[in-house]
Structures are given as C-alpha cells and as structure tokens.
Amino acid sequence: MVGVIGVILSLGLLMYLAYRGISVLILAPILALFAAFMSEGMSAHLMATYTEVFMKNFAGYAKAYFPVFLLGAVFGKLMDDSGAAKSIANAIANKLGKDKAIIAVVLSCAVLTYGGVSLFVVAFAVFPIATQLYREANIPKRLIPGSIALGSFTFTMTAFPGTPQIQNAIPMPYFGTDAYAAPILGIAGGMVMAIGGITWLTYRAKKAAAAGEGYGEHLEEVTSGIDVKELPNFWLSLTPIIIVLVLNYILGRVYYPGIDGSYLKDFGTELSKVKGIWSLIISLVVAIIFTLVANKKRLKDAKKSVNQGAIGSLLAITNTCSEVGYGNVIKSLAAFGIIQSFILGVSSNPLISEAISVNVLAGVTGSASGGMSIALAALGQQYLEMANQAGINPQVLHRIATLACGGFDSLPHNGAVITLLGICGLTHKESYADIGMCSVVIPLCALIVALILASVGLV
Known part of the structure; x- marks a missing residue:
C-alpha cells in the first residue's frame, strides 16, 4: 500500500511542479x-533503477522517434523562415475574409499542422494574421488562443488520418499500424x-x-507586419504539405506492404513495426529537400534554419524521453501491478x-505524446492481446489512443497552452475557458463518439 501511495504522490508532484515551471528533464528522474524509494525492496536499487530502467527506456524512445522529432522540427522551421507558412495562412484568411475570421484562423492552423508543421511554428505564423482579422471583425482578442488551439491541438494532431504529427506516429510500433489507421473513426472524431x-x-x-465587447484595447500588443510581396506563391507553399501526405500514404499503404521484409528478423524487428515510421521519415526528408530547393532565394541562411530546427527538436524529444523513462520506472514497481489491475478492471x-x-x-504529464507513450509502454501489449482476443482491429487501438491523448493533455499546466498564451500576450483567466472547451471538453466528446462507432465495427 505504501508503494501505491508513493506512485500517486509522485504523479501528483510531477503535475504540480511541471505547472510551476520546473523542467520535466529534472522532475522525471x-x-x-x-516512487521507487517508496516501493518495498527497491530503496537499495535506486542507481540500477536509474541507469537500467529509466535511461534504458529513455534511449529506446529516442531511437524509435528521434528522426520524426528532428525532421518535423526542421521542416517546420523551413516553412516558417521561407514564408511558406505565412503565405498559406494569409491566402486562406484573404479568401474567407473578416466575416469568417474564426474559420479562417482555424483552417489556416489546420492546414499547416496537417502538413507536418509543428504546433509552435503555426502559432507564431498565424497569430499576426489572426490579430489583423479579429481586429477588423471586432472579435475579442481573447478568443484568438482558443481558435489557434482548435486548429493546431485537436483534429489535425490526433484525429485526421495521415497527420504526420508525432502523436499519430507513437502507436505505430505498438500496433503495427501506419499514419492512416482507422480513417472513418479519425474523420468522424475530427469533424466533431x-x-x-x-x-x-x-x-x-x-x-x-x-454585450458590446469588441477586439479590445491592447496597447502592449506588438505584431510584425506581413509584406505579401515577399511571401512565396500559395501553391508553391502548399506543395511540401501535399508531398508529406501523399508520399506517406503511398509508402505506408502501397510500397512497403508489397516488399519482402523477412530480412528484418536479423535486426530484431519486423516490417509491420517500422513501415509507418519509415514512411513518415522519407516523406519529411523529401518535403524538406523540396522546400530548400523551391525557396533557395527566400531562405537567407538555409544552414542556420536547418540548424535551429535541429537544435529546437532536442528539448521536445528529451522531455518526452524523460516522461517515457519515468513511466517505465513506475511500470517496473510492484505497486504498478495494483494500479494496472485497477485500470484494466475499469x-x-x-x-x-x-x-x-x-x-x-x-x-x-501535461503532454499528449508523453502520456500516450507512458500508457502504451506499460499497457500497449496487453491492449493488443485483448483486442486480438475480442476480434478488434489494431487500427482501432491506434486511433483511439491518438484521440484519447488529445483531451486532458491541454489542462492549464500544459506547456503548449502556456506558450500559446505567451505568444498571444493573454492570461489563463482571459482565454483558458475557450482553450479548454475547444481542446479538452469537445475532444472528449469526439472520443466518446469514436468509441461508439468502434463498438459497431466502423474503422
């Protein structure tokens, strides 16, 4: 019982201290x-727990997903520095106009994130356009974070089939799926x-x-103007996104399933576990090369953009690796057996x-990728076995996992929420109610809809 209390205390402290701004890199180990110290018989094995459990799983996660984090960050940085992200957002905003300002902002974010641009790059790229649209339409500025969150943190991150965001890549090795798993469930949940x-x-x-409330007075607001003449052509900007989505589909659904992957036994794996990640890696590489070539004149320092993207990926991957290491330490404790029985017994x-x-x-954990990684590392194999026994397609497990990770992750202590509010110059008090409704409450409703559809056999 003391061990269970230790796990609960550990989880509570992780959530509280992360909210207080302490890095997960420090907190997780x-x-x-x-938690291990509080567990019976483990207090004398703390160093072994750290090096052989925490760090071993930390390294294993990095091995599996670092290329996706790295390439995604580089791609996002190039789309930002080349002006392609702003070009897409600006074109959509102009097409829809100020009368549909909310839809324009949401759609701009959705197109970019669905194409693989990182959530943070999208927020920086779209915010100046959103302020212009909302000011012209006299819509309160406090609604901008909710609009960006809806377009970036929800349906294109977790639901729509094919999204190259990391949340859609994590379940692949566990269930032998690809980015287009359970498309009907994904589309249905995404539309909700x-x-x-x-x-x-x-x-x-x-x-x-x-109530007579307009955009409001924001004297401290500073947004850089957008010189449309300097932006690349809309279709040229959109092409890398199309490359990622189409090539990922062709590789994952047509090419790799048709080749002989028996040689992978020599590497200790099988094609079904790696084809999804391989497809995504190749798609991002091709999109990056296209972006570099197509925007050669606009990228003032392509080497700097690539380097900054690569360096920027390190914090994201190491944070998630730390959360995975933490989860596997908890999994190794005797107390976890009780917690596992409770979870599976629900x-x-x-x-x-x-x-x-x-x-x-x-x-x-305040992290969609971190929470899902911990859950699947601890229970993914059991869920797959249970699904096989019940005749449930592993694709459904994949899509339910991605939909589920995009609910409670956006509670107030979530790093992306805090960063988004900082970009917009607003507070939790001003804008979190709308962020919470769009990225917590409604996604939970979408998850319930997906579960109902899965129960009647729709995939």
Whole structure:
C-alpha cells in the first residue's frame, strides 16, 4: 500500500511542479526514483533503477522517434523562415475574409499542422494574421488562443488520418499500424472537434458582440507586419504539405506492404513495426529537400534554419524521453501491478481501458505524446492481446489512443497552452475557458463518439 501511495504522490508532484515551471528533464528522474524509494525492496536499487530502467527506456524512445522529432522540427522551421507558412495562412484568411475570421484562423492552423508543421511554428505564423482579422471583425482578442488551439491541438494532431504529427506516429510500433489507421473513426472524431469548436467560438463571439465587447484595447500588443510581396506563391507553399501526405500514404499503404521484409528478423524487428515510421521519415526528408530547393532565394541562411530546427527538436524529444523513462520506472514497481489491475478492471473492453489510461496520463504529464507513450509502454501489449482476443482491429487501438491523448493533455499546466498564451500576450483567466472547451471538453466528446462507432465495427 505504501508503494501505491508513493506512485500517486509522485504523479501528483510531477503535475504540480511541471505547472510551476520546473523542467520535466529534472522532475522525471527524481520523481521516478522517489516512487521507487517508496516501493518495498527497491530503496537499495535506486542507481540500477536509474541507469537500467529509466535511461534504458529513455534511449529506446529516442531511437524509435528521434528522426520524426528532428525532421518535423526542421521542416517546420523551413516553412516558417521561407514564408511558406505565412503565405498559406494569409491566402486562406484573404479568401474567407473578416466575416469568417474564426474559420479562417482555424483552417489556416489546420492546414499547416496537417502538413507536418509543428504546433509552435503555426502559432507564431498565424497569430499576426489572426490579430489583423479579429481586429477588423471586432472579435475579442481573447478568443484568438482558443481558435489557434482548435486548429493546431485537436483534429489535425490526433484525429485526421495521415497527420504526420508525432502523436499519430507513437502507436505505430505498438500496433503495427501506419499514419492512416482507422480513417472513418479519425474523420468522424475530427469533424466533431472541428464543427463543435467552431460552433463554440462563433457562439462566444456573438455573445461578446451582443454585450458590446469588441477586439479590445491592447496597447502592449506588438505584431510584425506581413509584406505579401515577399511571401512565396500559395501553391508553391502548399506543395511540401501535399508531398508529406501523399508520399506517406503511398509508402505506408502501397510500397512497403508489397516488399519482402523477412530480412528484418536479423535486426530484431519486423516490417509491420517500422513501415509507418519509415514512411513518415522519407516523406519529411523529401518535403524538406523540396522546400530548400523551391525557396533557395527566400531562405537567407538555409544552414542556420536547418540548424535551429535541429537544435529546437532536442528539448521536445528529451522531455518526452524523460516522461517515457519515468513511466517505465513506475511500470517496473510492484505497486504498478495494483494500479494496472485497477485500470484494466475499469472495463473488459480494451478500447475503453486504453482511452481512460491514455487520457489520464496525458493529463498528469501535461503532454499528449508523453502520456500516450507512458500508457502504451506499460499497457500497449496487453491492449493488443485483448483486442486480438475480442476480434478488434489494431487500427482501432491506434486511433483511439491518438484521440484519447488529445483531451486532458491541454489542462492549464500544459506547456503548449502556456506558450500559446505567451505568444498571444493573454492570461489563463482571459482565454483558458475557450482553450479548454475547444481542446479538452469537445475532444472528449469526439472520443466518446469514436468509441461508439468502434463498438459497431466502423474503422
């Protein structure tokens, strides 16, 4: 019982101290060893727990996913520095106009994130355009974070099939799936999020207008102007995104399934476990090369852009690796057996159990990728076995896991939420209610819809 209390205390401290701004790189190993210290018979094995459990799984996660983090960050930086991200957002905003400002901002973010541009790059690229649109439409500025969150943190991150975001890549090795797993569930869940979020934000804008509230006075607001003449052509800017989506599909669904992967036994793996990651890596590499060539004149210092993207990926991957190391230490403790029995005992249905475990851990860690990685590392094999016994397609496990990670992850202590508010120059008090509705409440409703559809056999 003391061990269970230690695990609960460790999780609580992880959530609280991360919210207080302490890096997960520091917190994860310390709190993992704290939980081990509280566990019976483990206090004398702390160093072994650190080097042979925490760091071993830290390294294993980096081996599996570092290329995706690295290439995604480099691609995003190039799309930003070349002006391609702003070109796409500006074209969509101009096409829809100020009368549809909310839809324009959401759609701009969605197109960029669905193409593989990182969430943070999207926020920086779209925010100046959003301020211009919302000011012209006299929509309160406090709704901008909710709009960006809806377009970036929800349906294109977790739901729509083919998205190259890391949250859609993590389940691949566990379930032998690819980025296009369970497309019907993904599209259905994504539409619930998109339509529900836009409806909510539109309602909030109309309510504010009825109360006489406009954009507001923001004297401290500083946004750089956008010189449209300097931006690349819209279709040229969109091409790298199309490359990622189309090539990823062709490789994952056509090419790799048709080749003989028996040689991979010599490497200790099999084609089904790596084809999804391989497809994504190759697609991003080709898109990066295209972006470099097509924007050779616009990229003032391509080497600097690539280097900054690469360096920027390090914090994201090491944070997630630390969370995975933490989760595997917890998994190794005797107390986890009790917690595991409780989680699996919530429902005999692996989809429901998976949805709950991924969501709760994403909320505790404040990270969609971190929470899902911990849950799947600890319970992924059991869920796959349960699904096989119940005749459930592994693709459904993949899509439910991704949908589930995008719920409680966006609680107030989430790093992306805090960064987004900082970019917009707003506070939790001003804007979190709308962020929470668009990226927590409505995605949970979408998850429930997906679970219902999965129960009747739709994939």
